[in-house]
Amino acid sequence: MSKFTDLAGDLLWTFEIPPTAAGTALEQPGLILPKNALITSARWVPGAAVTANVTNFATISLRNRGAAGAGAVQPATPRSYASGNSVANVAESLALSSTATDLQPAAGDVLTVSIAHSGTGLAIPAGLLQVALRWR
Template sequence: MSIKFDELRGDLTYAAQIPPTAAGTAVEVPIVRLPFAAQITEILWVPGAAMTANGSNYVTLTARNRQAGAGTVVMATRAYSSVNGVATTAEVLTLSGTAADLQPAAWDTLTAHFTHTGTGLAIPAGLVQVKLRIR
């Protein structure tokens, strides 16, 4: 007996490991290329080391839907400009308030993108998790 995607219930979790990256160096890591349409329910970042916020020189984690490689829909963000990150503690990203941004189509690629402001902030190794439901 085989199970079809549309028979799965509840949240599915996909994750990507993020390599440690020097301050000022942008990095984008693919998380998953979806074989089905989905509804994003939560996106988490788990830093492997503490991250100290800096109002002038910081990094922003942006979860993106690359829409088959061409798009840049922002699904969620988390900036380290005023709130610290705690080592090995899951941090919930702020999801987009636009419903369509949280509904990737089949074959869209979801990524984690780190951009820097000022001289930036070092990014520790960590894990980005995307929780979603098939729609």
């Protein structure tokens, strides 16, 4: 009998992100990896339009917190709302790290999405962060 971890090709994991008020930090756990993996893409989909603000903005990051919860690896470039607006329900691809090991979470690692604010911050609507990975 086949197991889930025997599946081949890219598997999609979707992290639901709740709406976040300006200035309110968030770290949303999304996945505990059951097996070593390779991250092949990451996309952010805001549920409402977001207008950038160069002074008071928010940054959305995919993080690998490791098995102990203290890791700081960012497999994809964070989405900063210091520049560049978002359109409601339109997926935006995040650039993957150029460091190969950043894209190789291990079994037991925890992937999270965090929202940090600068200045007084910027309200972020509910949305989805979708990560594609394959087992290695």
